[in-house]
Amino acid sequence: LADAEEAGEDFSGLPLEERLSHKNWKARVSGLEDLAKKFRILEEDSPDYGKYSYDMKKFVSDTNAAALEKGLEVAAAFLEFAKMELAAKSVQDIMQGITAKCFNTRPKAKELANKVILLCVEVEKQDIVIDELIAGCGGKIPKVIVACISAINNIVSHFGARILKVKVILNGLSGPFAHNDKNIRGEAKNLSVELCKWLKADNLRVFLKDLKPVQLKELEEEWKKVADETPKPTRFLRSQQNAPEEAPGDDPAESGGEATPLQDQPPAFDPLELVDPEDLKKHLPADFFQFMATGKWSERRDAMNEFLEQATKVMKVLPTDYSELQTAMHKIITKDTNVNCVQCAAKIVTLLAKGLKNQFEPQSKLFLTAVLEKMKEKKPAVVATLSECADAIYQTSSLLNLHEAILEALENKNPNVKTETCLFTARSLCYCSPTTLTKPIIKVLIPSLLKRLDDTTPQVRDASSLALGTCLKILGDRALASYLEDVDKNKKTKIEEASEKAELKVSQGAKKAKPKEKEATKTKEVPKKAAAKTSDKSANPPGKAASTAKTAAPPKGTATKTAAKAKGATAKVKTDDFLPNFDREPSLSSDELDTMVEERFGAEIVTRLSDPKWKDRVDACTEIKELLETMEKDEINSQLIIHALMMKPGLADGNIQALNLKFGMIGFLAKRAPDWGSKCTEAVLTNLSEKLGDVKLKITSTESLLLISERIQSLHHVALTVLSVCSAHKSPKIQSEGLLWLANALEEFGMKVRLPSFVGYIKTGLSSTNPTVKASSLKLLSAFAVFFSSNPAGFKAMLGDLNPNIVSKVDNQIKSATENPPPAPSRSLKPVKDDGDDNSTTDDSASMEDMIPRADISGQFKGDIMDKLADKKDWKMRSEALQEIQDILKHNPYISPNLGLLPAGLKSRLADTNKNLVCTTLG
Numbered sequence: 001l002a003d004a005e006e007a008g009e010d011f012s013g014l015p016l017e018e019r020l021s022h023k024n025w026k027a028r029v030s031g032l033e034d035l036a037k038k039f040r041i042l043e044e045d046s047p048d049y050g051k052y053s054y055d056m057k058k059f060v061s062d063t064n065a066a067a068l069e070k071g072l073e074v075a076a077a078f079l080e081f082a083k084m085e086l087a088a089k090s091v092q093d094i095m096q097g098i099t100a101k102c103f104n105t106r107p108k109a110k111e112l113a114n115k116v117i118l119l120c121v122e123v124e125k126q127d128i129v130i131d132e133l134i135a136g137c138g139g140k141i142p143k144v145i146v147a148c149i150s151a152i153n154n155i156v157s158h159f160g161a162r163i164l165k166v167k168v169i170l171n172g173l174s175g176p177f178a179h180n181d182k183n184i185r186g187e188a189k190n191l192s193v194e195l196c197k198w199l200k201a202d203n204l205r206v207f208l209k210d211l212k213p214v215q216l217k218e219l220e221e222e223w224k225k226v227a228d229e230t231p232k233p234t235r236f237l238r239s240q241q242n243a244p245e246e247a248p249g250d251d252p253a254e255s256g257g258e259a260t261p262l263q264d265q266p267p268a269f270d271p272l273e274l275v276d277p278e279d280l281k282k283h284l285p286a287d288f289f290q291f292m293a294t295g296k297w298s299e300r301r302d303a304m305n306e307f308l309e310q311a312t313k314v315m316k317v318l319p320t321d322y323s324e325l326q327t328a329m330h331k332i333i334t335k336d337t338n339v340n341c342v343q344c345a346a347k348i349v350t351l352l353a354k355g356l357k358n359q360f361e362p363q364s365k366l367f368l369t370a371v372l373e374k375m376k377e378k379k380p381a382v383v384a385t386l387s388e389c390a391d392a393i394y395q396t397s398s399l400l401n402l403h404e405a406i407l408e409a410l411e412n413k414n415p416n417v418k419t420e421t422c423l424f425t426a427r428s429l430c431y432c433s434p435t436t437l438t439k440p441i442i443k444v445l446i447p448s449l450l451k452r453l454d455d456t457t458p459q460v461r462d463a464s465s466l467a468l469g470t471c472l473k474i475l476g477d478r479a480l481a482s483y484l485e486d487v488d489k490n491k492k493t494k495i496e497e498a499s500e501k502a503e504l505k506v507s508q509g510a511k512k513a514k515p516k517e518k519e520a521t522k523t524k525e526v527p528k529k530a531a532a533k534t535s536d537k538s539a540n541p542p543g544k545a546a547s548t549a550k551t552a553a554p555p556k557g558t559a560t561k562t563a564a565k566a567k568g569a570t571a572k573v574k575t576d577d578f579l580p581n582f583d584r585e586p587s588l589s590s591d592e593l594d595t596m597v598e599e600r601f602g603a604e605i606v607t608r609l610s611d612p613k614w615k616d617r618v619d620a621c622t623e624i625k626e627l628l629e630t631m632e633k634d635e636i637n638s639q640l641i642i643h644a645l646m647m648k649p650g651l652a653d654g655n656i657q658a659l660n661l662k663f664g665m666i667g668f669l670a671k672r673a674p675d676w677g678s679k680c681t682e683a684v685l686t687n688l689s690e691k692l693g694d695v696k697l698k699i700t701s702t703e704s705l706l707l708i709s710e711r712i713q714s715l716h717h718v719a720l721t722v723l724s725v726c727s728a729h730k731s732p733k734i735q736s737e738g739l740l741w742l743a744n745a746l747e748e749f750g751m752k753v754r755l756p757s758f759v760g761y762i763k764t765g766l767s768s769t770n771p772t773v774k775a776s777s778l779k780l781l782s783a784f785a786v787f788f789s790s791n792p793a794g795f796k797a798m799l800g801d802l803n804p805n806i807v808s809k810v811d812n813q814i815k816s817a818t819e820n821p822p823p824a825p826s827r828s829l830k831p832v833k834d835d836g837d838d839n840s841t842t843d844d845s846a847s848m849e850d851m852i853p854r855a856d857i858s859g860q861f862k863g864d865i866m867d868k869l870a871d872k873k874d875w876k877m878r879s880e881a882l883q884e885i886q887d888i889l890k891h892n893p894y895i896s897p898n899l900g901l902l903p904a905g906l907k908s909r910l911a912d913t914n915k916n917l918v919c920t921t922l923g
Contacts, residue, residue: 020055025064032059032070039077049082057093060116061101068105072098072112079119084238091125092132099136103147110147117151121159124237127897129155130165134172135904138870142181149176149187153194160233161198169195170207171862171900177211189219196223197231276859277318280355281325283310292328297338304332304344308351317355321801323767326352326363333370339382342374346389353392362764364397365405365728372409375420383420394428400686401728402428403441410448415457422452422463426498429470430505437474440686446471446483453491465491469498593643600640601627610648614655621645621661628665638673638680641665651687656696663688663700670707681712689725692741693734702741706748706827713829715745716753723761732770739765739776743783750825751787758784759799766806774806778813785817792818857892858900861885869905875914882909882920 011019011027019031035052042048056078059071075094079087094116102113120129136148152169169191176188196204201223208216284307285291291303325348332345349367353360371390377383394402409421425445429437449471452464472480472495484492588596598606601624608620624644628636645651645662653659666684670676688705691697709718719742726738742758758780765777788795792814802810868881885902889895909921 028067057097060097095132103144153191158235277316279318350389350392360396362760369405376414419459426467465494470502472499473502636673667704670711689722692737736776743780746783782817789818861902
């Protein structure tokens with residue numbers, strides 16, 4: 001009778017809040033139905049969403065099956081219609097309720113729970129969703145574990161793998177695959193097959209290699225079935241849903257460009273994202289360095305082979321201090337007479353270069369010089385290993401840093417060295433473009449390669465033709481015309497054939513569209529004087545070939561902009577925020593600039609600029625300087641004046657007085673010229689950097705570099721160029737002055753650079769045998785440390801492992817520097833707004849905390865430690881696990897947000913019966 005009365009009771013008259021918390025399940029059902037309807041009609045900024053956001057966990061954890069289903073409908077409506085920021089805050093509560101209550105109930109509730117989970121992912125909280133589902137996989141109820149794995153499978157199927165923490169998912173599969181329940185193992189297999197569609201089998205084997213052979217074989221068979229599938233996401237995050245669709249008319253081909261594949265397609269999955277980095281030094285055999293010094297070559301070889309056997313299995317190298325290993329390998333390559341040992345050492349250097357990538361750059365020139373010198377060996381296997389090593393070294397640096405080592409090897413008397421150096425140059429050039437193959441490199445590299453065409457050895461001649469052919473393909477006929485004019489017809493034919501066969505590895509920029517009428521008219525309007533001058537000259541000076549090449553090539557960024565346009569108006573191209581990006585400079589050919597210089601300054605001054613008598617050159621520079629100072633801003637043409645200053649002997653003038661005048665004019669242009677941009681910047685940076693070591697030129701070169709940094713709003717770019725040029729120089733004085741220039745620049749500008757880019761230069765300087773370079777490195781270290789006064793430990797962590805001999809000096813230097821506040825900057829990179837707001841300048845540098853490298857320790861929380869943490873019988877085992885976790889956290893003060901299974905394990909310890917363990921967990 002009571003049930004009948006209850007069944008007939010009407011709860012609709014009660015207030016909504018009362019029904020939602022009513023003890024009668026039917027009242028709660030009534031309230032939840034009304035709340036779901038209300039959410040579907042409210043505006044997204046309605047305060048009612050916030051009013052009920054904290055009740056979501058209660059709604060999806062109802063003990064009554066009918067009320068639970070209605071609660072899931074409320075959660076779905078809330079996630080779908082509320083503001084994303086508000087909805088995202090409730091995701092963790094919702095997921096905890098779902099994993100606790102919804103997977104061990106009726107099928108309809110499970111279906112609704114999966115719908116809610118997908119909506120949780122849509123509001124861009126996929127990391128929390130995956131963490132909660134992985135934690136759910138650690139439960140005891142097989143039905144719940146299966147549902148959790150199935151939910152992850154559903155997410156991957158709908159959204160794809162790129163937005164997810166794939167590493168966490170794969171690490172979490174080890175438990176389900178080893179479970180006694182066949183349904184759990186079957187669902188884990190289904191998830192691995194779904195992941196295989198997105199990541200491919202090779203990337204999965206790394207994490208599933210510990211499975212039983214039978215399981216692995218079964219998985220391999222399933223993976224083969226989906227190997228050719230290329231799935232596409234069917235659902236997207238809110239930010240992706242709001243992105244504009246591709247405009248139908250924005251076809252790159254129509255605008256004369258070719259879209260870069262990386263811009264048309266999502267970036268390929270990098271399997272190294274899933275792997276924890278390893279320190280190669282831990283694989284070194286005991287007494288490895290003693291063996292390197294032994295007199296028996298077989299012991300040296302065996303020690304290196306033993307190391308290689310283990311080190312080659314490392315997929316991701318931890319960037320740390322390998323200076324001792326590098327020193328030992330350099331000694332073997334340069335001084336060891338046994339080719340077997342040299343071959344092993346080259347393999348180790350290759351491993352380091354590939355693993356460390358850009359962090360190997362400070363040592364790249366040193367090792368390339370040694371490797372090219374060793375190319376005199378005649379055994380093909382040794383030469384092949386050395387060639388692979390040289391290629392790996394090049395990938396860590398650039399032709400700008402390495403061209404001196406190449407030029408030195410090209411002058412070697414040994415034909416094998418010259419041949420292999422030419423072949424290496426050809427392979428390296430395949431990774432260059434017209435913008436990276438700059439004028440200073442062309443000016444010295446092409447003549448040296450041309451010289452090799454007359455070598456007595458045919459292999460050297462052929463290899464040189466190959467390198468020149470690759471240059472020709474990159475720069476075009478016009479750029480190299482002046483260099484190849486006097487080359488024998490047969491040799492020129494060989495170069496052209498090599499050019500046709502050359503396969504370039506990087507995009508050379510978008511091909512130009514058909515010339516517009518405006519451009520054609522402009523061509524016709526070139527002064528007749530320029531045409532006459534061109535016809536009179538049989539060849540352009542070598543120094544002007546690079547300028548011609550730049551004219552023949554499309555403007556920097558053309559391909560990028562065209563492809564980005566095809567992706568929609570808001571498509572953004574990834575660039576370094578610190579690189580200058582000026583488009584205000586017109587593209588002028590060398591001949592046009594010659595004509596304009598002569599018209600502006602007169603033939604007499606132009607002649608005197610290149611006069612062998614230094615007094616005439618000084619007088620010419622003085623006259624240009626006086627004329628420049630009288631010009632109005634809109635009359636100044638930076639390209640024209642820089643072109644005049646670069647006329648032979650240019651910025652390599654042997655007269656200090658002339659160079660000081662030229663450097664002063666460069667600074668003046670950087671400060672005043674309205675059209676100063678990237679072309680002028682790149683033309684002068686190298687020469688200015690090299691002259692920092694000259695006492696008589698230091699003041700003008702320093703000031704000019706600072707003015708350029710201020711003008712292009714990028715101290716980072718200028719500083720990288722300065723340190724790159726100076727550190728590659730043989731003179732300790734120049735190396736030292738480059739470091740001191742940056743230290744001074746930091747005082748004047750403040751922290752306007754990214755420290756990680758300069759750590760390698762600091763550490764190289766600290767390990768230098770020259771006391772001046774070491775002292776300058778310590779000064780630069782102090783200049784950086786000042787900005788980390790609130791976190792000196794974090795600053796030291798960024799330096800990584802240091803040589804034990806200098807650790808105490810570094811500690812003292814950091815301690816001394818961090819005691820004082822950073823100096824107030826005297827220069828600014830960003831222009832101040834017109835309203836006079838002193839705070840309107842913006843800091844380009846990343847926050848200090850963000851610069852500190854974070855260790856990913858998630859891989860340490862699995863296996864034995866998690867089993868001991870979950871042990872229910874022995875509190876001592878749980879205590880031991882907590883102590884191990886404390887030790888891990890103590891040794892890693894800066895960690896990434898990814899903690900793997902740790903949060904779920906610690907959560908269970910908060911309810912431990914042993915109060916001491918609860919206190920330890922909270923600590």
